[in-house]
Amino acid sequence: MYKQFCLLVLILFIVLPVRSFGQQVALKTNLLFWGTTSPNAGLEIGLGQKFTVDIWGAYNAWKFPNNMRLNFYLAQPEIRYWFCRKFEGHFIGVHGHYAHFNIGQIPFIPNLEKHELRGELYGGGITYGYHWAIGRRWGLEAMLGGGFAYMKYTKYKCEECAEAVGAYTRNYFGPTRIGISVIYFLR
Template identity: 45%
Template sequence: MTRMKRLSLILFLLLASFSCSLQAQDFALKTNGLYWLTTTPNVGMEFALSRKVTMDLSAAYNPWTFKDDKKMRFWLAQPEVKYWFCEKFEGHFIGVHLHGAQYFGGFSDKRYDGYLAGGGFTYGYDWILSPHWNLEAAIGVGYARLWYKESPRIPCVKCYENKHKNYFGPTKAAISLIYIF
């Protein structure tokens, strides 16, 4: 089974296992405004596991190619478990997130095609705007392992080099608009 199929199956099973107990104020849909600034469509769903714990399943996809065939196309999945210090969807929270992505493209004279996987820790805050609308700001730091092929931007099937890299640093940034059901 490929990595993608495995990740998709795990996310589906997590969602299915918790969807049976959804109630009012226990489920939210969200979108990250910072992704939209990079023309990256994204959506997330968050649901309560208890009074102070929620599960967030977010995904983003950027299919665009820019002028002169420059692009940074990718898809990203980032599940997260959050602990809320007050009540769910209100005030300060900390979280643990995972991330997986596939990317291809580049803006310089090189092209990068590869995958990344990792995880990290998040701190954030939710402001209540109205009974159903919230604004959330979050920042995360952590680790990502990248596996990729590096090649010149000139299309050439045989002139690439396999590489890998370990990354430590920011792994999440979000200013999200949230609708709570």
């Protein structure tokens, strides 16, 4: 599913006319992910007057006290339709996501206090958001998305972190994207 989404993004780049209508490229970072100590960055490229492609990702490799892990890398490409003009006001989008994760020994999450999960996540969904312009080069964006995720992972007992308890798959429907992003426009 992730490969088909990437192919769709590539086809849209080739097929949709790319004309110059104001801002075409923006750099961004999601402040909510920084709150989880996860560095992240995105690039949004304008396609025509009302479409953009947002390519965003995050990475967390930090080691926390008490062997707590929240290690992952995540990619969430998205095609957006803007109701007014690109980078102005309301938008809706279709996003995909892929993540590789190694999380565990998190004391405030049940079932992860003494276990570790290692695996991958695939899926997609729909996003709604709003963009506020702050001057000529800066913007602020809020978004919320929901959809589907398929997870395939192995659960480990973490006293030694080498004893596999079992292999699992899960299907998830619910929130799949959230963000408050600071945006800088390139010229």
